[in-house]
Amino acid sequence: IETDSKNRTVTLPTVGKANLSHPGQTAAPVPFSITLKECNATDAIKANLLFSGATTKGQPYLANKTGNGKATNVGIQIVKADGTGTPIKVDGSQANSEKAPDTGKEQNGTVIQPRFDYFAHYYATGAATAGTVEAAATFEVKYD
Template identity: 30%
Template sequence: MPTLSIYLNLINFKDTKMITKRRIFCFLPFMITPGAYAASAGTVEFNGEIIAGTCTIKSGDVNKVVTLPKVSSENLKTSGSTAGSKVFTIEVSNCATTINGVTAHFEAINGTTGYDVQTNNLTNDVVTDATATPPVKAAGNVQIRLFDKGGTTQVQVGGTDGAFVRTNAAHEATMEYVASYYATGAATEGTVHANVAYTLAYN
């Protein structure tokens, strides 16, 4: 980073007081600005790897629909509570022999929409419309949270948090996940709908 050196010439100390004050005042902003800028400097380093092999997602799991059970808002009265969990699987086949394990990397639709950056949950995209036939009412304070197999470890949108599943002798694997309602406050009745994209990650 380039540095800026400031020198105050005080040799002519017999100059008037007005001139001396004017010189110091002019140099003061330049003395503050470089220090403030340098304090906020940093770096970000990224590492990754692209491989040639892949697995094939089985046709029934390419565009999957998971229907969560109907639950009462009484089960979602407080922020952080979950209810109505549903297990779903994603199956792959024809995995390259160089692949030892596979997992789903869940991503926001178009990279930016459909998730909450604070909770890393999927957001309800239903819009209330009383004029629709039949009328549409969105459930309030409800999101969808994804969990790894067993339903205890959150799989965050944008994070490869799911456990890698080893491929079997037939070069296939079945990944298991759990979806659940998640309350961000006292839930109110209505419809819930969310979308998430995913790609396969390997080890």
């Protein structure tokens, strides 16, 4: 895994609660990538990611932390950056089946840096209240 893909923070901009007033509404997409390194072509084709974080099993978003000053009825959703907006499961139940594309860095025909591209955005579970939003996820690289 590339150094800048480890322990990264994706910061979303501030949005008004009016932008998240109905369940399923999303706002403020921010792109991010996870890049693997030193993969041979065979491993790069098999690589996929498994995300885990605080959520209700099967729900398509990371839960906001609770406490003083935290917004309610809003979480963070991760979606594929392939134009489909397909949500990534973040409860650890299923590896992302998206295969990483070749980033063009090759040595003797061997892919060495496949990259997974995503967007993170706010996701309303109801009418959001004002406050901060903070969620965390981890990922594992799986080779199927």
